[in-house]
Amino acid sequence: MRVMAQIAMVMNLDKCIGCHTCSVTCKQAWTNRDGMEYVWFNNVETRPGQGYPRRYEDQEKWRGGWELNKKGALKLKNGGRIKALLEIFSNPKLPEIKDYYEPWTYEYKNLTDAPLGDDYPVAEPRSLISGKPMKIEWSSNWDDNLGGATEHGDLDPMVAKTREKAAEKVKFAFEQTFMFYLPRICEHCLNPACVASCPSGAMYKREEDGIVLVDQDSCRGWRKCVTGCPYKKVYFNHRTGKAEKCTMCYPRLEVGLPTVCSETCVGRLRYLGVILYDADKVTEAASVKDDKALYEAQLGVFLDPEDPEVRREAERAGIEYDWIEAARRSPVHALISTYKVALPLHPEYRTMPMVWYIPPLSPVVDALSETGHDGEDLDNLFGAIDTLRIPLEYLAEIFTAGDVGPVRASLEKLAAMRAHMRAINLGDRPDSSVADAVGMSGREIEEMHRLLAVAKYEDRYVIPTAAVGDAQRLEESALPDSCSLDFEGGPGAGGDGPFGQDSGRKQLPLVTVENFHTLRDRQTADEQPSAAEKDNTL
Amino acid sequence: MRTLLWGVIPYVVLVLLAAGLAWRYRYDKFGWTTRSSQVYESKLLNIASPMFHYGILFVLVGHLVGLFVPESWTEKAGVSEHTYHLFSLYGGTAAGVLLVLGIALLLYRRRTNAPVFRATTANDKLMYLVLFAAIVLGMVAKLTHASGEGYNYRESMAPWARSLFTLQPDTDRMAGVPVMYQIHAVVGMALFALIPFTRLVHMFSAPVQYLFRPYVVYRSRDPRRVGARPERRGWEKTGS
Numbered sequence: 140m141r142v143m144a145q146i147a148m149v150m151n152l153d154k155c156i157g158c159h160t161c162s163v164t165c166k167q168a169w170t171n172r173d174g175m176e177y178v179w180f181n182n183v184e185t186r187p188g189q190g191y192p193r194r195y196e197d198q199e200k201w202r203g204g205w206e207l208n209k210k211g212a213l214k215l216k217n218g219g220r221i222k223a224l225l226e227i228f229s230n231p232k233l234p235e236i237k238d239y240y241e242p243w244t245y246e247y248k249n250l251t252d253a254p255l256g257d258d259y260p261v262a263e264p265r266s267l268i269s270g271k272p273m274k275i276e277w278s279s280n281w282d283d284n285l286g287g288a289t290e291h292g293d294l295d296p297m298v299a300k301t302r303e304k305a306a307e308k309v310k311f312a313f314e315q316t317f318m319f320y321l322p323r324i325c326e327h328c329l330n331p332a333c334v335a336s337c338p339s340g341a342m343y344k345r346e347e348d349g350i351v352l353v354d355q356d357s358c359r360g361w362r363k364c365v366t367g368c369p370y371k372k373v374y375f376n377h378r379t380g381k382a383e384k385c386t387m388c389y390p391r392l393e394v395g396l397p398t399v400c401s402e403t404c405v406g407r408l409r410y411l412g413v414i415l416y417d418a419d420k421v422t423e424a425a426s427v428k429d430d431k432a433l434y435e436a437q438l439g440v441f442l443d444p445e446d447p448e449v450r451r452e453a454e455r456a457g458i459e460y461d462w463i464e465a466a467r468r469s470p471v472h473a474l475i476s477t478y479k480v481a482l483p484l485h486p487e488y489r490t491m492p493m494v495w496y497i498p499p500l501s502p503v504v505d506a507l508s509e510t511g512h513d514g515e516d517l518d519n520l521f522g523a524i525d526t527l528r529i530p531l532e533y534l535a536e537i538f539t540a541g542d543v544g545p546v547r548a549s550l551e552k553l554a555a556m557r558a559h560m561r562a563i564n565l566g567d568r569p570d571s572s573v574a575d576a577v578g579m580s581g582r583e584i585e586e587m588h589r590l591l592a593v594a595k596y597e598d599r600y601v602i603p604t605a606a607v608g609d610a611q612r613l614e615e616s617a618l619p620d621s622c623s624l625d626f627e628g629g630p631g632a633g634g635d636g637p638f639g640q641d642s643g644r645k646q647l648p649l650v651t652v653e654n655f656h657t658l659r660d661r662q663t664a665d666e667q668p669s670a671a672e673k674d675n676t677l
Numbered sequence: 678m679r680t681l682l683w684g685v686i687p688y689v690v691l692v693l694l695a696a697g698l699a700w701r702y703r704y705d706k707f708g709w710t711t712r713s714s715q716v717y718e719s720k721l722l723n724i725a726s727p728m729f730h731y732g733i734l735f736v737l738v739g740h741l742v743g744l745f746v747p748e749s750w751t752e753k754a755g756v757s758e759h760t761y762h763l764f765s766l767y768g769g770t771a772a773g774v775l776l777v778l779g780i781a782l783l784l785y786r787r788r789t790n791a792p793v794f795r796a797t798t799a800n801d802k803l804m805y806l807v808l809f810a811a812i813v814l815g816m817v818a819k820l821t822h823a824s825g826e827g828y829n830y831r832e833s834m835a836p837w838a839r840s841l842f843t844l845q846p847d848t849d850r851m852a853g854v855p856v857m858y859q860i861h862a863v864v865g866m867a868l869f870a871l872i873p874f875t876r877l878v879h880m881f882s883a884p885v886q887y888l889f890r891p892y893v894v895y896r897s898r899d900p901r902r903v904g905a906r907p908e909r910r911g912w913e914k915t916g917s
Contacts (some may be wrong), residue, residue: 224885226732234716235717266793268717269792269795331895337894339882340884340890344896346897359879359884360712362713375713378796584809603752
C-alpha cells in the first residue's frame with residue numbers, strides 16, 4: 140500500500156442553475172490574458188449539448204485518454220511514444236481554435252466616434268485572432284439552455300451513444316426533452332493522459348495534493364497534452380506557445396481557501412476535500428477490462444481514512460497529520476465512498492478522474508410534477524426513475540460508461556432523501572421503509588441531507604493548508620516589507636539607500652524587527668520558535 | 678578578408694551559439710518554445726511542417742557526412758568519388774526538394790493566413806529570411822555545379838570545416854571554392870548565429886527523454902516556495 144493524498148471535487152448537479160458565475164470568476168482570475176481569449180478552465184455546458192470544444196467526447200475523432208491494447212495493458216489512445224515523436228512536427232489530432240470558438244471583441248470606437256446622424260452606430264464584432272470583422276457563429280456555450288437543440292441536438296456524441304442502446308429516441312421537442320447543466324474543470328486525474336503524453340516532461344502531478352500542473356519553463360509547446368486529455372481541459376496559449384490548464388487554484392488551496400469556482404458558486408454545489416488513495420492500485424484499476432467496471436474499480440482505489448491501518452500507512456508515507464484528519468472529515472470522501480451518490484465523469488477514458496458529480500434528479504422530478512403527480516412521493520419517484528429511461532440512460536453514458544445501475548442507485552438515494560426530509564418538515568414520523576429501500580439509515584439520510592441541502596461553508600470545503608511551515612511564512616508576510624510612509628512624495632520616500640536597506644537616513648519603525656543574527660538563528664534552528672520567543676525579538 | 682570570413686567569423690558564430698544558448702537557458706526558459714501556430718490553421722501545416730522538418734533533418738545528416746567524414750574514409754570503404762557525388766547529388770536534391778517545397782508552403786501559409794501572419798514577429802521574419810536564403814542558396818550552389826563530376830567540396834570546404842575544431846583554421850582551403858558555395862556557407866553561419874535568439878532554439882529541445890521516462894510524472898512542491906527548508910548536508914540528527 141502506497142498512500143497518497145488528493146484534493147478532489149464533487150459537484151451536486153441538482154443545484155446547478157447554469158448561471159456561469161464559476162466560469163466568469165475563473166476567467167477573471169486565470170485566463171483574462173492575451174493568447175487565452177478562447178480558454179475557459181471552467182465552463183458550464185448544457186446537456187444534451189455538444190460541449191466545449193464542440194463534440195470533445197467523440198474520442199474516435201480526438202483520440203484522448205487511454206485504451207487497452209491486445210494484451211490488455213493500458214496505452215494512450217493516440218498511440219505510443221514512438222508515434223508521438225514521429226508526429227512531433229505537427230499534431231494531426233489537435234483541435235483548432237474554431238473547434239472551441241473564435242474569440243471576438245467589438246469595435247466600440249464606432250459608438251463614440253460616429254458623427255451625428257439619423258442612424259444608430261453599430262459596434263461591429265472583430266476577431267481577436269485575425270483582427271478582422273467577423274460573423275459570430277459559435278461560442279463556448281452557444282447551445283446554452285438547449286438553444287438550437289432541435290437542429291444540433293443530434294450532434295451530442297452521448298445522444299448518439301444513447302440511441303444505439305435505447306430503442307426510444309432522445310427527443311428534442313420542447314415538451315418532451317430534458318436538460319441539466321454540467322460544470323467542468325480539469326479532472327486532476329489519478330492516471331492523467333495529458334501528463335503521459337507530454338514529451339518534455341513539463342506536466343506533472345503534485346505528490347502532496349495530486350494537482351496536475353504545467354511547468355511553464357519546461358513546456359516546449361509540442362501540444363500533445365491537448366490531444367491526450369479526453370476532457371480537452373489542457374489549452375494552448377497561442378501567444379506564449381505554452382500549454383495552460385486549470386490549476387485547481389493551488390495558491391488558494393495551499394492556504395486553506397477553496398478554488399475560485401467553488402468560492403463563488405451561487406448554488407453552493409461544489410465540495411472540496413481530501414481523498415486518500417492507494418497509488419499502487421491505480422494502474423491495475425485503470426486496466427480493468429470492462430468499461431462498466433471502471434467506476435467500481437476506482438472506488439476500490441480509494442482508502443478509508445477511518446481505518447487505523449490506512450492512517451498508519453499514510454503517516455508512514457509522510458502525509459501530514461492535519462491532512463489525514465481532513466481526509467476523515469472530507470465531504471468528498473463521504474459523497475463518493477460512504478453515500479456513493481457521486482459518480483465520475485466518463486470513467487471509460489481510463490484516466491481515473493477526480494472531479495465527481497451527483498447526477499441530477501430534477502429532470503425526473505420535473506417530468507413527474509408536470510404529469511400532475513406528487514414529485515416528492517417515493518413510490519412515484521422510484522417508478523419515474525425507471526420509466527424515464529432516456530434521462531437515465533443518457534446520464535449513464537456520461538457518468539458510468541453506460542451502466543444504468545449506479546446512476547439509478549444514486550438517484551434513488553436522492554429521491555429517498557426528498558421523501559424522508561419532507562416527512563420531517565411536515566412534522567410526520569419518517570417512514571423507515573423509505574431509508575431501508577435504498578439501504579441507508581434515517582440518520583445517514585439526515586447527515587447526507589445536511590451535507591447536500593444545508594451545505595454549510597465549512598462542511599463543503601475541508602481543505603488542509605499546504606504545510607505548517609507555510610502558514611508561518613504567511614504570518615510573517617503580514618509584516619510590511621517597507622515603511623508605510625514610504626510612498627511617492629511621502630515623508631518616508633526614498634527607498635533603499637545606495638548601500639542597502641539599513642544605510643542612510645533611518646526610517647520608521649526604529650525597533651529592529653529582524654536582524655542578521657535572529658534571521659540566521661531562525662533559519663538554522665531545528666525547531667520552530669515558540670510564540671513567546673518570537674515576541675521577544677520585537 | 679579570407680582570414681576574417683573563414684578564420685574569425687566561424688569562431689564568433691560558435692561563441693554566439695554557445696553563449697546565446699546558455700544565456701537563453703538561463704534567462705528565457707519561458708520563451709523557449711516552438712510557438713506553434715497550429716491552433717490557427719491545421720490542414721496545411723499537417724502537410725507542410727513534417728515535409729520541412731524531415732527534409733531539414735535529412736539535409737542536416739547530409740551536411741554532417743559531407744563535412745565531417747573525410748574523403749579518405751569513404752575511399753577506404755570502397756566508395757569512389759563519383760559514386761559519392763551521385764549519391765550526394767540525388768539524395769541531397771531529393772531532400773532539398775522536400776525541404777524547399779515544405780518551407781515554401783509554410784511561408785505561403787504564414788503570409789496568407791491572417792491569424793498566422795498576425796502572430797509573426799519581426800524576429801520571425803528575419804529568421805525566415807536567413808533560413809530561406811540558406812536553403813535556396815544551398816540548392817543553387819549544388820545544382821549549378823552538378824554537371825560531370827560536380828564540385829568536390831570534400832577537398833576544400835570539408836577539411837576547412839574540420840580544421841576549425843582543431844583550432845587551426847586552414848583558411849587557404851577556401852581559396853578556390855566557387856562563389857555560390859562561399860555565399861551559402863556565410864549565410865549558413867549567420868543562421869547558426871541566429872539560432873539562440875530566434876524560435877529556431879526549439880531544435881535543442883528534441884524530447885528524446887520521452888522514450889525512457891515513466892508515463893506519469895510526479896513532482897514535489899518546490900521546497901523553496903514553502904516554509905520548510907530542505908535538509909542540509911551534515912551529520913545525522915540525533916534522537917531520531
